Amino acid sequence: MYRGEKGGGPPNLHVSDRAYFIGSAILLAIVIFGLVFVTSTLMESEWTTYDMQRFYAMAQVIVDGATPYLDYQDPKPPLIFFTLAVPTLLGQKLLGGLILVGISNFASALLLMAMARRLYGRFSGLLAGLLFTLNVAWAQGYFVLTEPFALTFILLSTYALMFTENRWKYLLAGLSAGVGIGFKQYALFLIPLLLFFMYRRGELKKAPELLVGILIPLAIIFGAIFLAYGPTAGAASLYWSYGVAGTYLSESNMGDVTSYRATDPIILAANIIMAVTVFTSLLLFAAASVVRDGHLSPLEEYFVLASLLFAGTILIRQYLHYWILALPFLALLSTRPFRGP
Numbered sequence: 001m002y003r004g005e006k007g008g009g010p011p012n013l014h015v016s017d018r019a020y021f022i023g024s025a026i027l028l029a030i031v032i033f034g035l036v037f038v039t040s041t042l043m044e045s046e047w048t049t050y051d052m053q054r055f056y057a058m059a060q061v062i063v064d065g066a067t068p069y070l071d072y073q074d075p076k077p078p079l080i081f082f083t084l085a086v087p088t089l090l091g092q093k094l095l096g097g098l099i100l101v102g103i104s105n106f107a108s109a110l111l112l113m114a115m116a117r118r119l120y121g122r123f124s125g126l127l128a129g130l131l132f133t134l135n136v137a138w139a140q141g142y143f144v145l146t147e148p149f150a151l152t153f154i155l156l157s158t159y160a161l162m163f164t165e166n167r168w169k170y171l172l173a174g175l176s177a178g179v180g181i182g183f184k185q186y187a188l189f190l191i192p193l194l195l196f197f198m199y200r201r202g203e204l205k206k207a208p209e210l211l212v213g214i215l216i217p218l219a220i221i222f223g224a225i226f227l228a229y230g231p232t233a234g235a236a237s238l239y240w241s242y243g244v245a246g247t248y249l250s251e252s253n254m255g256d257v258t259s260y261r262a263t264d265p266i267i268l269a270a271n272i273i274m275a276v277t278v279f280t281s282l283l284l285f286a287a288a289s290v291v292r293d294g295h296l297s298p299l300e301e302y303f304v305l306a307s308l309l310f311a312g313t314i315l316i317r318q319y320l321h322y323w324i325l326a327l328p329f330l331a332l333l334s335t336r337p338f339r340g341p
Contacts, residue, residue: 028129035133038142051145055076055084058081062088067229067233070233077184078221079221083183084100094144100144101141105133105136105142112331115159115163119332121338124336127331128332128335131334138320139323139324143321146183150180150187150325157173157180157190160172162299170209170213175214178216181218185241187325189309193305193306197299198210279330283330285333285334
């Protein structure tokens, strides 16, 4: 749909598209599942497993036939808990969760590679995939967290809307975005981003189709909880998924859920600086790409805004895994100077 200008980028390797895809996919898989294995060695450390323990506690509630959000509370949308209920039911909590995270990151890397490949060429495609897979390790992206799952559907939504000509692309983009929101609240930021892109492309009249697509999976997810567990559990699931946002922004504790929040401005500034410096190189490359070539397509404007909006969540909590949702868009911007065949 979009294609970067051909320039003096890296030389063509003279391999078929199929060979390029298979070779790149194998390389990304080796890196990703190698990092999953390394991550598995850290799972005995309490600081790496606090969120994971809470996720699996809720998954165990589901497997035991108790009521989620009433017998146990955690401020996350339902999909992460029901997804992890599968390896819990199979008796493979840690291994199953890590494999699911690895699959999610692999799918995200392939989508990212496909987008960069279509925009800027083969080298940029592989580079974007590698930048993502390596940097996401620093963002705790190989731990069992919600972000890797949400990101896969954020990228699916982006790809469906911006790189396909399917008649149902607006609905498909909405469906993918809705599933992402069912994993992570910050995926809600995707809605204004998608609408902005549609506005820039003169496609805003299709917005109702996109919004209906977003509502369908959310209605199914929360409707299923209402039907299976009753209206009290259904209302609690909505509250703990999205209604708790005000408390999360203003307090450190939500019931028995502890969430670190810096209240001292100096500590807050120090935390933000430390969180940013981990990705200094990637941020500089992405910024230099935009400054060097100020002419941005609507799609590249979308990448810039997505990078800023998702990275801005670090101001709310200085958790490194909050970077995960911004990393693919920063990687795409960083590969722009390497346009080629």
